[in-house]
Amino acid sequence: MLRHPEIRFRVTVTASLVAFVLSSALCAVLLILVSQEAYQDLVRRLARDNRRTATAIQTGQLTLDISPTTDNLQQVVNMRGEVLAATPRMQGRQRVRFPPPTPFEENRTGRSCHVDAPGGRCFVVVERRVGLGADALYIYSLAPVEGPLPRPAIAVLILLGVPFLTFLAGYGTWLSVSRALRPVDRIRRELDEITATDLKRRVPQPHRRDEVGRLAESVNATLDRLEEAVARQRAFVSDVSHELRSPLTALRMELELAVSAPDDTDVAAALRAILLNTERLSAVVDDLLALARLEADRTSPRERVDLTEITDQEVLRRPRRAQVTVLSEGPVAVWGGRSDLARLLTNLVDNADRHAAHEVTVILRTEPPATAVVEVIDDGRGVAPEDRERVFDRFARLTEGRHRDAGGTGLGLAISRDIAEAHRGSLILTDRIDGVPGARFVLRLPRDDSPE
Numbered sequence: 001m002l003r004h005p006e007i008r009f010r011v012t013v014t015a016s017l018v019a020f021v022l023s024s025a026l027c028a029v030l031l032i033l034v035s036q037e038a039y040q041d042l043v044r045r046l047a048r049d050n051r052r053t054a055t056a057i058q059t060g061q062l063t064l065d066i067s068p069t070t071d072n073l074q075q076v077v078n079m080r081g082e083v084l085a086a087t088p089r090m091q092g093r094q095r096v097r098f099p100p101p102t103p104f105e106e107n108r109t110g111r112s113c114h115v116d117a118p119g120g121r122c123f124v125v126v127e128r129r130v131g132l133g134a135d136a137l138y139i140y141s142l143a144p145v146e147g148p149l150p151r152p153a154i155a156v157l158i159l160l161g162v163p164f165l166t167f168l169a170g171y172g173t174w175l176s177v178s179r180a181l182r183p184v185d186r187i188r189r190e191l192d193e194i195t196a197t198d199l200k201r202r203v204p205q206p207h208r209r210d211e212v213g214r215l216a217e218s219v220n221a222t223l224d225r226l227e228e229a230v231a232r233q234r235a236f237v238s239d240v241s242h243e244l245r246s247p248l249t250a251l252r253m254e255l256e257l258a259v260s261a262p263d264d265t266d267v268a269a270a271l272r273a274i275l276l277n278t279e280r281l282s283a284v285v286d287d288l289l290a291l292a293r294l295e296a297d298r299t300s301p302r303e304r305v306d307l308t309e310i311t312d313q314e315v316l317r318r319p320r321r322a323q324v325t326v327l328s329e330g331p332v333a334v335w336g337g338r339s340d341l342a343r344l345l346t347n348l349v350d351n352a353d354r355h356a357a358h359e360v361t362v363i364l365r366t367e368p369p370a371t372a373v374v375e376v377i378d379d380g381r382g383v384a385p386e387d388r389e390r391v392f393d394r395f396a397r398l399t400e401g402r403h404r405d406a407g408g409t410g411l412g413l414a415i416s417r418d419i420a421e422a423h424r425g426s427l428i429l430t431d432r433i434d435g436v437p438g439a440r441f442v443l444r445l446p447r448d449d450s451p452e
């Protein structure tokens with residue numbers, strides 16, 4: 001828990017630290033302002049005492065003892081440095097040594113730690129000059145310098161504000177983050193309860209379109225894709241089981257007949273039947289391995305590939321049932337995996353060859369700005385518009401005459417589209433542009449215009 005604290009704890013600690021730093025800075029500023037205000041009040045009080053004494057001097061009412069009933073620290077000194085009058089606590093002490101005001105000023109204020117006065121080590125001194133020339137007198141009013149907290153009650157209140165503001169910020173942040181993360185907790189609990197057998201459930205989605213709301217949308221969209229993928233996987237497993245069961249059942253039947261009646265069995269015919277079913281089983285397994293490889297790794301080694309060259313090689317590799325014609329305007333280069341693209345073109349040509357009446361035409365061309373196009377056209381019965389996407393499903397089953405042929409595994413077109421999409425291309429099925437019945441597969445891939 002301490003090594004991996006939860007979000008609300010980390011955010012609360014961060015907010016509390018920030019609040020502590022800011023409130024401490026504010027506290028320091030307020031204490032400085034209070035100290036300055038206390039200093040200004042002290043200076044004003046001393047200046048008021050100076051004015052009162054100056055008035056007494058001007059009216060001739062100054063006596064030896066200035067304000068005998070007060071605790072003020074005050075002296076009156078002449079130009080020769082003789083103390084003419086003093087408050088009771090300053091009587092008998094040396095004159096206050098403090099620089100006189102400038103010729104253009106009557107007052108001077110400052111601090112001094114070299115004053116013979118009771119009550120402190122350092123003092124605030126307010127000096128006032130009365131008169132001019134040799135008859136001028138200097139009035140000194142003193143008070144001990146106050147400590148760092150001149151007004152303790154106010155200082156204590158300010159200092160208590162630091163932990164109070166820190167606690168208030170932390171508590172408010174904890175409540176706010178807890179409220180914000182409450183939908184996340186519900187999403188987490190709901191996800192914990194969702195299993196592979198219960199993928200129809202969805203996490204609760206808040207009404208607000210904030211970050212948590214968008215997170216819930218993304219989670220639900222991910223669950224939608226996961227449910228679809230699991231459904232496809234289950235259907236695929238079911239179809240694979242069915243496709244593998246048929247050749248295996250045929251193989252077992254041929255072997256059981258040969259074992260049960262060895263004298264009546266045509267060995268050559270039985271071996272041909274076994275070989276045919278074995279080839280079909282091998283073709284299904286090869287296609288399944290190709291699908292698994294495409295889904296597991298779409299980053300196979302890539303190189304510059306000439307589609308025209310590959311098409312010619314795949315067409316001439318083995319004899320075809322129908323006549324296959326390749327029409328190309330020259331090299332059509334793309335960037336991709338040679339073996340994958342060869343398999344794609346082979347699947348398209350084999351599919352067209354199985355369903356063509358007499359001929360298959362392969363057209364290779366380019367489209368601006370940078371697209372390579374391969375069209376595989378047959379003159380068979382064609383595919384209804386509503387079934388043209390289904391032919392790319394794995395183990396798709398349409399009409400008997402079109403798809404339940406002995407040569408196909410039901411995976412070739414699905415593999416072809418997966419290879420095209422892995423190469424950032426597309427593969428579609430559409431009508432022939434000349435109006436003749438048949439199927440027209442159109443493959444589009446990004447063209448490679450780099451120099452060889």
